[in-house]
Amino acid sequence: MDEQPQLAVSTVIFSLRDSELWTPLVRRIRQPFRDRWALPGGWVQPQEGLEATAARKLLETTALDPTYLEQLYCFGDIGRSPSGRVVSIVYWALVRPEQAELASDGENVRWFRADALPGLAFDHNRIVEYALWRLRNKMAYSSIAHGLLGETFTLAELRGVHEAVRGTTLDPANFRRQALAGGSIVPTGEHLVGASHRPPALYRYVDDALVDQGPLLVSASIRED
Amino acid sequence: MDEQPQLAVSTVIFSLRDSELWTPLVRRIRQPFRDRWALPGGWVQPQEGLEATAARKLLETTALDPTYLEQLYCFGDIGRSPSGRVVSIVYWALVRPEQAELASDGENVRWFRADALPGLAFDHNRIVEYALWRLRNKMAYSSIAHGLLGETFTLAELRGVHEAVRGTTLDPANFRRQALAGGSIVPTGEHLVGASHRPPALYRYVDDALVDQGPLLVSASIRED
DNA sequence: CCAAAAGTGTTAGGCTTACACCCATGC
DNA sequence: GCATGGGTGTAAGCCTAACACTTTTGG
Numbered sequence: 001m002d003e004q005p006q007l008a009v010s011t012v013i014f015s016l017r018d019s020e021l022w023t024p025l026v027r028r029i030r031q032p033f034r035d036r037w038a039l040p041g042g043w044v045q046p047q048e049g050l051e052a053t054a055a056r057k058l059l060e061t062t063a064l065d066p067t068y069l070e071q072l073y074c075f076g077d078i079g080r081s082p083s084g085r086v087v088s089i090v091y092w093a094l095v096r097p098e099q100a101e102l103a104s105d106g107e108n109v110r111w112f113r114a115d116a117l118p119g120l121a122f123d124h125n126r127i128v129e130y131a132l133w134r135l136r137n138k139m140a141y142s143s144i145a146h147g148l149l150g151e152t153f154t155l156a157e158l159r160g161v162h163e164a165v166r167g168t169t170l171d172p173a174n175f176r177r178q179a180l181a182g183g184s185i186v187p188t189g190e191h192l193v194g195a196s197h198r199p200p201a202l203y204r205y206v207d208d209a210l211v212d213q214g215p216l217l218v219s220a221s222i223r224e225d
Numbered sequence: 226m227d228e229q230p231q232l233a234v235s236t237v238i239f240s241l242r243d244s245e246l247w248t249p250l251v252r253r254i255r256q257p258f259r260d261r262w263a264l265p266g267g268w269v270q271p272q273e274g275l276e277a278t279a280a281r282k283l284l285e286t287t288a289l290d291p292t293y294l295e296q297l298y299c300f301g302d303i304g305r306s307p308s309g310r311v312v313s314i315v316y317w318a319l320v321r322p323e324q325a326e327l328a329s330d331g332e333n334v335r336w337f338r339a340d341a342l343p344g345l346a347f348d349h350n351r352i353v354e355y356a357l358w359r360l361r362n363k364m365a366y367s368s369i370a371h372g373l374l375g376e377t378f379t380l381a382e383l384r385g386v387h388e389a390v391r392g393t394t395l396d397p398a399n400f401r402r403q404a405l406a407g408g409s410i411v412p413t414g415e416h417l418v419g420a421s422h423r424p425p426a427l428y429r430y431v432d433d434a435l436v437d438q439g440p441l442l443v444s445a446s447i448r449e450d
Numbered sequence: 451c452c453a454a455a456a457g458t459g460t461t462a463g464g465c466t467t468a469c470a471c472c473c474a475t476g477c
Numbered sequence: 478g479c480a481t482g483g484g485t486g487t488a489a490g491c492c493t494a495a496c497a498c499t500t501t502t503g504g
């Protein structure tokens with residue numbers, strides 16, 4: 001038992017369906033926790049970056065291509081896996097509704113409502129809990145909602161994302177003003193057609209509407225030596 | 226080169242001296258980057274939690290006992306160490322001024338101004354940069370300043386911490402009101418004696434003034450299986 | 451008494467909230 | 478025309494920033 005810890009990468013994935021947050025899980029096909037649901041993931045490869053591993057395993061196991069991917073936390077408690085010491089670097093991802101439609105349920109992949117998960121393998125319930133907290137937090141001060149929407153969207157759709165994640169209802173008038181004042185979305189000039197009632201204007205995010213991750217994203221230019 | 230990545234833990238430490246942020250670094254005594262300054266740290270031990278490793282190495286190499294310790298980020302780019310793949314789980318810590326006084330400079334430990342570091346080993350400049358960003362961010366919305374102060378303090382001292390970290394000067398009158406309105410500090414009833422001018426009241430943080438880390442801190446009670 | 455920092459009062463402006471109201475479309 | 482969601486207007490209340498002012502000490 002004195003071997004080096006094993007290094008894993010897992011990802012919590014969120015998508016919106018019917019104004020609810022859903023997350024895909026994979027069925028474990030070996031011990032420990034065989035047949036239990038768990039976060040998609042795999043072992044770190046020597047010649048592959050951590051985020052690249054997260055993206056690759058996500059694609060391999062769930063066929064999803066995320067619009068947003070960020071490191072969540074590194075979990076390394078000694079008791080978290082019964083089979084020996086495992087340190088998991090966990091990412092969290094957002095995927096668009098169209099994506100989620102494509103990657104439907106299968107024998108070994110199933111979507112669950114994010115706030116009503118079954119008992120998962122390892123400490124994965126706790127991890128999803130934390131990812132949800134992070135998503136809700138970030139929703140309040142960033143343009144992260146972008147990751148859950150299509151390229152263009154109405155203000156009602158954008159508001160729907162916020163309402164679903166925050167679990168509250170928001171005043172349409174005030175939401176509109178705040179969203180537009182933020183400066184990260186602009187009208188496309190088009191209007192949504194085919195629906196009942198007055199056709200709403202379509203918007204899109206401006207190109208440089210990056211989610212604030214601090215100096216990490218511009219890291220390459222910071223190195224001094 | 227196809228071996229498993231090595232797992233390291235490092236810590237960025239901040240303390241306040243002369244209204245400036247300082248950070249202690251250790252001199253590397255072996256290759257790679259021999260004789261360069263680097264973050265204190267060490268390898269993950271099979272039977273020791275990550276945070277425990279951070280605290281232990283911090284004590285061993287710099288003799289410091291932090292008042293605050295939180296995971297910062299996990300760095301795992303493939304090119305970050307010339308000697309092979311190393312994944313570093315980095316923590317950041319705050320220590321009180323008295324502590325920092327005790328742990329003075331030595332042959333292999335030296336304090337630097339956090340915003341004027343030399344060229345460090347590995348990607349450690351980038352890491353400190355990110356830790357600074359996180360500290361500044363957290364200072365704005367939490368009671369993290371607690372970690373840089375003694376048990377009791379005047380409002381001028383508390384304001385000094387905010388001014389030093391944020392790099393701005395703050396209106397004493399408004400700062401006072403906001404600090405007291407927050408509800409996380411209370412007057413001790415004592416006053417600072419010996420100084421010139423009117424003796425300022427002393428304050429302390431209320432016991433439950435925990436810094437918000439989301440569901441991570443209460444994690445033990447969340448596990449469902 | 452004077453200088454300087456502690457501490458209080460007051461006002462203007464900005465942002466949020468609540469809600470009244472008009473607009474444009476499908477049926 | 479009428480129901481419904483899209484979109485605009487507006488006033489009250491809260492929070493912040495700016496700064497005048499009073500208080501209390503050491504010298």
